Amino acid sequence: MTRRNDLATWLLAGAVAGQVGGVVYGLVMRHLGLIESIAALVRLPPSAVGGWIVHMIVAGVIGAGFAALIRRQAHGAGDLLFWGLIYGAVWWIVGPLTLAPLLIRREALAWDLTSAQETFPMLLGHLQYGVTTSLALLLWRRSAFERPTVGCAVRGVLTGVVAAALTGKALVDQGLLGHFVGIGDHDPSGALWSGVLVIGAVSGLTFAAVVPTVRDSAGAAMVRGVVFGFLAWILVPMTIIGLATRGMLPWGMGFAHDAFPGLLAYLLFGGILGLAYQWLSVAWRVLFAETTADEDEGYGTEGLRALGRGAAAGIAGGLLYTVMLARLGSFEGIAQLMRADNAAVGVLVHAVVSVIWGAVYGLLFRRQTYGIGSAVGWGVAFGFFIWVVGPNTLFAVLTGQTPDWSADSTAPRTASLVGHLVYGAVLGVGFHYFESRHNPWWQPRRERLEARADQRRRQLQTSAPAIWALVMLVALTLPIIFGGSDEMGRNAMQAESTSGEERGPPMDDMQPMR
């Protein structure tokens, strides 16, 4: 085993795994008609053979890089998979948006929105590459990861079906149930529903296989679920079903733009799946496992403390967002939650909602953060998820409307998205501060407690950092890619420069933020 851990072995394994990923990605590139152009990377004339050779070499090198990076990380199935995803996403930025323009077109970088939109298929391709490469590495390291038990599988299927049913319900109301399966607008029928539930069951089973036992808090499981949902969206409706029903990959901006409700649905689905899976696992353990010595003082003590700390941090998080809401005059809109249209009621509702989400965060992320990094990471991830749950879904449900998850309706909610991310960051840091004041568990003062603290600190070695970055990346780039345009940006900047100190009038499509 020691030999298997040295750098050279890992580089070799990574290169081979990268080749596996490269074959899959190469087929995708061929499918998209891009494989010939790759030859231009080394200034060869465009040709399929040259393209393939260059592509495979590059894939191998990048795969070796992946192996070198994650060699010191934990090698569970879930860990490798999520690291593969973020690695692929980063290479989309490094490759098509940075190196390709520099090397192929010999021009500046392509960091503008239009280029990002044009290369969107490559983003999906790179994510696929990352996933395939990590799966290949996983196969090599198959002794290192935990085998799911029958109980895990049962829990996965069960929670998958429940999560799919809940998400499906939200989609049916919008007339978009087909998006969960990836066949676009379609009348809900028995066959469609069974498709949704089957996808839910299979996804749940896969989740159970990837993350059999979640060792951290329920909140972390939820966030892992969100990222898993993102992966499932790429794999199921955007790839497998797209290929099966259309005979092509629906990766173009037009398709992806239309499939955006499906993305939100899968994020929601994943979050519910992760949370329910973790809760079911805990219930399972509480009911059926032999009692074990627990270092916690029980939910009555610890949970109530967490609730209070979360609520206090929620107030702090809501404060900054309040300023934004006031500036946009959104409080009347928020007041609709109480069937009122008064700004004062809106402020109150906003404060109450901030406190409630804060308390929920406290319960879900108790003893989960141990430094500013993890505090921001989990906080922001939570903020993103409640943006999906709150303004995009629950707000409409509670005000008697149907949720609207289309890209064009979601785009104006960017301000609300950013607000939720900031809220999450402040919430996470605030909660961490309150927790560290009392009894910072990550600084054990008894050797007996070291093992537990070590286990928690190991989250830096798990896929947690990858998950934070992925959530941030999905949260910030995808709504902008789908909803924004450089045109818009230029207009905004012109308005800024012509009106001097005064910012131009709000965009026509700016709705009150929810």
Place this chain on the structure above:
Amino acid sequence: MRYIAVLARREVLFGALAGLLAGVVFALAMQAEQMRVEVTGLAGVSTSGAGLVVHLVLATLIGAVVGMQYRHEPGSYAAQITLGVTFGLLGWILGPLTIRPLAEGQIPDWSIAVASAGFPSLMGHMLYGALTIGGLYWAVGRWGGGAVLARPSECAADRVHRIVVLGGGFGGMSAAQTLERMTRKRRDLDVTLVSQSNFLLFTPMLAEVASSALEAQHIAAPIRAACPFTNFIHGDVERIDTEQRRVLVHGRRLAEPQAVPYDHLVLAMGSVPNFYGLPGLAEHAITLKTLEDAVGLRHRVLSQLERADHETNVEVRQRLLTFVVAGGGFAGAETIAELFDLVSSVRRYYQHLRPGDARFVLVHSRDRILPELSAELGAYALEKLSARGIEFRLGRRVAAAAEGSVTLDDDTVIACETFVWTAGNQPNPILRDLGCVKNRAGQVVADATLRVPDTPGVWAVGDAAQIPDLTNDDRPCPPTAQHALRQGKRVAQNILASIDERPLKPFRYRATGSLVGLGHRTAAAELWGHKFSGLLAWFMWRTIYLSKLPGLERKARVALDWALDLVFPRDIVLTTAADGRFGSDDPERGS
């Protein structure tokens, strides 16, 4: 400490350098994208040179701040770089989307249009974050520095200061808890608490335990749970050796006493009842200082009711049903009121007991009860309690006690089987052998910083100490829980200050007021100079003391006890067959 400061400076330097380099790369990339307008806007300077300078200064500063917060963990490069990406994205929200508009005098709106325009900058921020933290990781890994997450076994301090706290009452526990809180981040302290009981007794509620209104365990907070990082010794102090700086402790169930060495010793042993050598008191009086006392008193009262119910001899019966309390202070008044409540609320179960059979007598040496409160409230309490039928013997002292009787100083003999003594306390007798200055009552005399003069390393708080009250012309602080709590906190701060060679601060606390429960939904209170009485004061008594009760769990249990007490009768279960430590008073059984 100085060493840590140097290390901190090193990683800050690395952070600044990494930030600067990442900033240069960022600027070059933005230049390539012709996006430097993003940057210049911040300073309000339009020339590209000044904008670049601002950009680089900011990049360096942010890198330095990252360096300050950075905690190194070997082998975590992938995690650190990814963390950098996350922070870069967050920085994009904070910088171009929020702070820049603010700096330009606008309010940010975070709209999709602004976000679209800032997309290249989003990419740049990710790159900056990854490069800064990645560079920092590399530099710290290469040249050292950085606060590594420490394990206790790895942090052997040069010199460990041993702090020993004697007594687990309000003063001692508060000192230990404060030390725990203040020393979260240092390993050079070793705190030991020695206590006769393994819990903090919430004495204000003791009378309610005696009257069966509260469960005994519910007013006791376990010390081990409240101070999880303090070494706890459940045992009695045998001797304090200030010469060799050690305490001899006789642990429970240990054959040999163990020596506990100290650098700093906190005397917080509280007080024990004082019978002033009066004949028969030590044998026949019940005191109310400990949880056992309260449980024993409840047991005694209920046993007397059981016996009186079938007693035919009128004289014996009257003796069984007479309850005498000596002392008209808080403890005495609360005890007599609670005993009255207990007897009148459970009387219905005893078929031969009629209203008025039981007799309650309070003996007090002064001419008014509750001297801690103003005369007005004292009179109110006297009137309330008298109206219920409680007798008062004011201006009288107990002279002697015997089997079945109490003799007052005017030679009145009150025949009674239950006699509670709350009229005198004295410091813990262990302190008698201590070679330091003591007052007439035997309290250790400490100065305003809670230090015991001429005895290095010894500090004193609570009832066992005489401490000048700076808010009251240096008269001694009253022996109350609120003073002991604050003294414990101050002594912990002063011990740390003396270890770190900082100046000590004097103890200064003005009491907010006091509350006394008078049973049956009445109380008297004096808070911030305002007087309260009756139901309002009773409500205040319950809320304030409930909030002071340590631990959420105990609060919940006591609140539940009180709530149930409103709708259910009091419990008359006698849990031990024999009469406990008061079993000898059963003349029929002749034991």
